Amino acid sequence: xxxxxxxxxxxxxxxxxxxxxxxxxxxxxxxxxxxxxxxxxxxxxxxxxxxxxxxxxxxxxxxxxxxxxxxxxxxxxxxxxxxxxxxxxxxxxxxxxxxxxxxxxxxxxxxxxxxxxxxxxxxxxxxxxxxxxxxxxxxxxxxxxxxxxxxxxxxxxxxxxxxxxxxxxxxxxxxxxxxxxxxxxxxxxxxxxxxxxxxxxxxxxxxxxxxxxxxxxxxxxxxxxxxxxxxxxxxxxxxxxxxxxxxxxxxxxxxxxxxxxxxxxxxxxxxxxxxxxxxxxxxxxxxxxxxxxxxxxxxxxxxxxxxxxxxxxxxxxxxxxxxxxxxxxxxxxxxxxxxxxxxxxxxxxxxxxxxxxxxxxxxxxxxxxxxxxx
Numbered sequence: 195x196x197x198x199x200x201x202x203x204x205x206x207x208x209x210x211x212x213x214x215x216x217x218x219x220x221x222x223x224x225x226x227x228x229x230x231x232x233x234x235x236x237x238x239x240x241x242x243x244x245x246x247x248x249x250x251x252x253x254x255x256x257x258x259x260x261x262x263x264x265x266x267x268x269x270x271x272x273x274x275x276x277x278x279x280x281x282x283x284x285x286x287x288x289x290x291x292x293x294x295x296x297x298x299x300x301x302x303x304x305x306x307x308x309x310x311x312x313x314x315x316x317x318x319x320x321x322x323x324x325x326x327x328x329x330x331x332x333x334x335x336x337x338x339x340x341x342x343x344x345x346x347x348x349x350x351x352x353x354x355x356x357x358x359x360x361x362x363x364x365x366x367x368x369x370x371x372x373x374x375x376x377x378x379x380x381x382x383x384x385x386x387x388x389x390x391x392x393x394x395x396x397x398x399x400x401x402x403x404x405x406x407x408x409x410x411x412x413x414x415x416x417x418x419x420x421x422x423x424x425x426x427x428x429x430x431x432x433x434x435x436x437x438x439x440x441x442x443x444x445x446x447x448x449x450x451x452x453x454x455x456x457x458x459x460x461x462x463x464x465x466x467x468x469x470x471x472x473x474x475x476x477x478x479x480x481x482x483x484x485x486x487x488x489x490x491x492x493x494x495x496x497x498x499x500x501x502x503x504x505x506x507x508x509x510x511x512x513x514x515x516x517x518x519x520x521x522x523x524x525x526x527x528x529x530x531x532x533x534x535x536x537x538x539x540x541x542x543x544x545x546x547x548x549x550x551x552x553x554x555x556x557x558x559x560x561x562x563x564x565x566x567x568x
Contacts, residue, residue: 199232199548202274204267204292205283205310208236208258211439212247213389213419215366215469216283216312218439221250222369226541228255235273237261239287249438264291271295275303279548281341284313289328297336306338306551310364314344315459315466318351334358339551341544346465346488360554362547365492366469367540368476370532372439375478376447383412383512384482385449387437387470390420393458397484402453404505405512406431412512417445446477450520451511454483454499464488471499472535475527480520482511492535498527 203224211217224234234256238244252258261267274280280300282293293309300307309329311317317329334340335357342349345363352361386402388394398416406414406428416427417434427433437445446452452474460466464487471492474481481499483489493499500523502508 199278199545200235200276201227201232201279201281201548202235202237202277203281203283203310204237204286204296205281206238206285206287206312207244208238208253208256209248209250209260210244211249212244212436214285215389216285217250218469218473219312219366220283221253221439222367222372222537223540223544225253225255225369226367226537227544229538230541230545232545235259235277237267237270237273239263241287247436249440264288264295267292267295271299274299275305277305278552279306279308281308281310282337284309284311284317285328290326290330290333293329293333293337297333306548306555307336308339308341308548308551309333309337310341312343312366314342314348315463316457318348318356318463319459321356331356338555339547341547344460344463344466346463346491348463348465360547360551362543362550363465364540364543364547365467365535366472367535367537368469368472368531369537370476373443373446373473373476375528376443378447380450381413381448382415382432382450383409384451384453384508385415385417385445386453386455387417387442387445388455389418390422391457394455395425397455398453400504401455401482401484401502401508403428403431405508408505409509409512415445415449442473443477446474446479449479451480451482451500454481456484456486461486465491467492467535472531475499475524475531476536478524478528480524481527482508493527493530498523498530 205220206216208217208220228234236256236258238260240260240262280296282296286292297307340352340358340361341364349361352358410430413430415432417437419436454471482502483499485501495501
């Protein structure tokens with residue numbers, strides 16, 4: 195690192211983990227980034243649904259500032275001008291207007307503007323439909339750096355087809371100081387932790403709810419908000435409406451196995467690991483997952499994670515895998531995650547990507563290059 199960076203992030207939420215995985219991602223990443231000596235400011239839209247469920251009001255690793263609307267954000271532009279880099283996240287309310295302002299302010303001060311897409315496959319699917327909820331084609335070309343939760347071929351697609359000047363993978367991560375094995379005997383044979391999503395529900399039905407119906411002697415759990423009332427939960431499936439991040443390790447420890455379920459757009463794109471993979475592995479809980487391209491680049495299939503395509507496969511794992519094999523699987527996954535997928539690893543990757551973009555802009559400025567404007 196040549197010098198500390200001053201980073202301003204405009205993200206969906208840092209203060210509340212209710213109903214979104216963004217907060218967990220930002221918390222781990224930005225804490226680790228600050229520990230590398232950088233300064234961080236997080237600007238968050240003050241909305242009632244997060245205000246009612248705030249579980250981090252005053253982080254000790256960054257300056258959290260709430261703004262009420264776009265006019266309130268305009269009042270904070272001096273912070274953007276003073277920063278070395280401004281990073282806008284996906285699903286930010288009025289994200290197009292926020293992005294245009296961030297780019298205009300950063301570029302006007304000779305700084306870089308980055309987009310951090312925690313929902314890349316969803317974003318690209320929305321763009322293909324002409325849905326510009328928080329990103330437009332012009333903005334992609336105007337951001338100096340596109341950081342993506344999805345790696346693999348999608349990065350080339352962002353640059354070649356969408357005109358991103360620089361696309362780099364920045365997967366989610368885990369903070370091992372908060373996610374670590376706990377003692378005690380498991381209470382559930384299989385659990386799932388995740389907010390309700392219509393495109394995930396068929397897989398959850400296939401890989402947890404149907405196995406629960408077929409194995410009434412086993413215990414299951416589904417934790418997360420926003421599940422509709424009409425779901426027919428078997429009696430042996432315990433429902434928990436919300437598990438706060440501080441309680442995730444205890445939830446994983448209560449499970450012999452935990453399930454990873456991937457959204458349809460992310461399966462189609464591949465190379466889109468969920469933060470739940472890294473959390474569960476760091477906690478020493480073995481994982482069962484649906485299948486998608488690139489999974490084996492994150493965790494070794496059969497050695498560090500198991501893949502199931504239906505209820506028979508799930509029940510075979512629960513019924514036939516002995517305890518020695520189960521604990522060996524968990525230990526191998528934990529070792530891989532601690533080596534490659536911690537928040538410290540990801541913060542170093544963020545630092546390198548920002549420095550690369552800053553250097554590129556400096557070279558372009560020296561050669562008279564012109565930066566795209568939104």
